[in-house]
Amino acid sequence: MLTETPPLESRSLCLGYDERLVIENLDLRIPPGLVTVLVGGNGCGKSTLLKSFARLLKPQSGSVLLDGRDIQQRPTKDVAQRLAILPQGPVAPEGLTVHQLVRQGRYPHQRWLQSWTQDDEEQVNQALQDTDLHALAHAPVDSLSGGQRQRAWIAMTLAQDTDVLLLDEPTTYLDLTHQIDVLDLLANLNQRRRKTIVMVLHDLNLACRYAHHIVAVRQGRVHAEGDPETVVTEQLVQEVFDLGCRIIRDPLFDTPLCIPYGKDSKLARSGGSSADCA
Template sequence: MSTDPKATTTTEDAMPVDPLPTTTEPAADPDLRATGLRLSYDNRVVVDGLDLAVPPGRITAIVGANACGKSTLLRALARLLAPREGTVHLDGRTLQSIPTRELAQRLGILPQGPVTPEGLTVLDLVNRGRSPHQTWWRQWSKADEQAVHEALAATDMTDLADRPVDELSGGQRQRAWIAMAVAQGTPVLLLDEPTTYLDLAHQIDVLDLITDLNRRENRTVVMVLHDLNQACRYADHIVAMKSGRIVAEGPPAEVITAETVQDVFDLTCRITLDPVSDTPMVIPMGRHHQDVRAKTAS
């Protein structure tokens, strides 16, 4: 399998997704924080007055109901959306002050529903993850080759490397994009619903992979998740959002309570311990089952 990088160039303005090979030295803990963020689309304010310090070297999951501002916050952390007010800093520098190529070497983003150019193969896509590391004096190297090889293997995409991405299933496409992120090798990785389109087995595989990257390479991970039980099992730190604000954050056991779930999701639930991970497990009640319990009690 050849990893000719000739078809892998990207514009410096495109923010690649962030990955990393297992052969790199552990990165110094990055300091990513937002202060006084006010984010909007046109005149519609989505996030207002938000402060967040991302725990370095940890996995943070952002949870909340639809349209609460989760993905908007992630876009601002990746410099894909300029704040109307407030700032985002990485290692003491505002994101706007960091040159694009340098930022792409430090921070990667996998957005929702990324669009793949027609005819691009999986290998071409994963190779593009290495483009921030290329310059006119530093071309494709054995380290790049190894990073791509390991990214394909880690995401179980090696056998599909020569397939066009637009011919893959939704789950396979998602794994291809995650492989690109793995190959990029950045200290900070931002993932917007990385388990979208995946069946349950591949959801767990992807979350295990993300955990491996964090534990083995000390990568700081911030991801938006919808599944609260997966967030509790895989995240060290949970940020719960409602109406563009953070209503609770901290370890899963402190954040995911019946009261918080009721407040954030308007959902009645019970909280028990996950028998596998000893983390909180949310058991939704639902109107039907509440009615059944009420009838049984009477």
Template sequence: METHVEHSLSAEHLAVGYDQREIIHDLSVRIPTGKISVIVGANACGKSTLLKTLARLLKPSRGTVLLDGKSIQSIPTRAVALKLGLLPQSPTAPEGITVADLVGRGRYPRQGWIRQWTKGDDEAIADAMLSTDVLEIADRPIDELSGGQRQRVWIAMALAQETDILLLDEPTTFLDLTHQFEVLDLLVDLNKRDQRTIVLVLHDLNQACRFGDHLIAMKDGAIVAEGNPSEVITEQVVQDVFGLAVKVIPDPVAGTPMVVPIGRHTTRTDQPATNGRLAAAENPAAKALAASAAANGICRPTDR
């Protein structure tokens, strides 16, 4: 295995967009070195756009991304690939390529005119495939795999690159619950073993809180809150970022914040009447229903 060294990654006053439409507006962020950072937010808030910009896949219209204090746009592509690896949201592979060949491509940035394939490359590939549980399907074509298997192979390729900074855009997509936790546990192992800086986009807030050291909550192309999960994930922040009424309680396993949505049809009905009325009064959804009923001149049975 390669020896990892710490590299810094940050952004200053970023503005990024597509087709004349600005997605990210004057965003500045410093990724904590040696930690797991998780970017959360509603769909289309700019999470993936930020990750792609940090990885130099997108060029900002204003501002800059700094890798080790230098503009990432000024650093040669191969030099960036030796420090920073990316697993995009929807990667594509050449038709007919096998698992082993695809994972092996993660070593390409370390090849050159002088440096040829070594035993260390073989060991890095084997370690990555073993870590992601794809070693037994090494000879199978990617086209024949399930969505979950394919996702684990892509993660293995990113791991084989052995970069100090690893960016992953929704790495648990297509995975069942067991493999979601296996992948997230694997990322924690990598972080603890090598002090690798990891940045990932996740939709599941409870997983983000449990596995992330540092959370970045985004809304409309800007950062609303960032810091320790216990500081970021509050009922007010979730309401503001997602427009969702929730209760935040301690996770009974990890002790991290656990988000419990308040739905219109999933609140408990086994409470005493007085408690039920009190809960309804505190429930935003119940308030909205009561207001709608009043507006329509409907008398609810419980109000008679």
């Protein structure tokens, strides 16, 4: 149980688009200094919830609190100095270089008539260093590989110098090598700089490997939350994803590993053999 004010919290939160309700009466507290991963089936409300945490979507009712204060009542620049969001599939203007993209992360810290400062430059250089992009600083973003491009966008959010990072499916369209590369980077940033990270992931096994805290969303509500050991069970996968599976131990990371099977597979009909995850 959290004993300090969470960096982000929702209270009786209802979200939707026009008349369609997506999130209903959702209460959630994000643990500070940890990696929280939102999981769930397509259309369950994960990305919608992340948008509301970033103040990109106004609640129909209820509230989102940033450091204990209603995020809708806080100035835009104040919010941008406290949290950064990387949306799904961002696109940079044609010809924009990596360095120019990363510089944009400093805009929330600019003041009227204030020139670029030494601190701004140091934050940009640190972000490039953290993401191992110094050698590509003057390369056009659209010339990079998928993994490099994603690192560039993460560098921009790091230059924003916030304590909270929100990422919507940061591994989308990446091959397995680049997925691990990006997630290792985020885990390292969490460990070294104590960033509170909230992200949406589709891969349940990667969620178990990298998350301290998992939130399983089903039909617009929190179905279960807690550490991967507690949350990820065969029953939960069936209830949240409508998918039969076996949960075993990951032989490398000792985290829950989901082995799915199709409804018509021989294993599904025979019942298979269940390996204890305890």
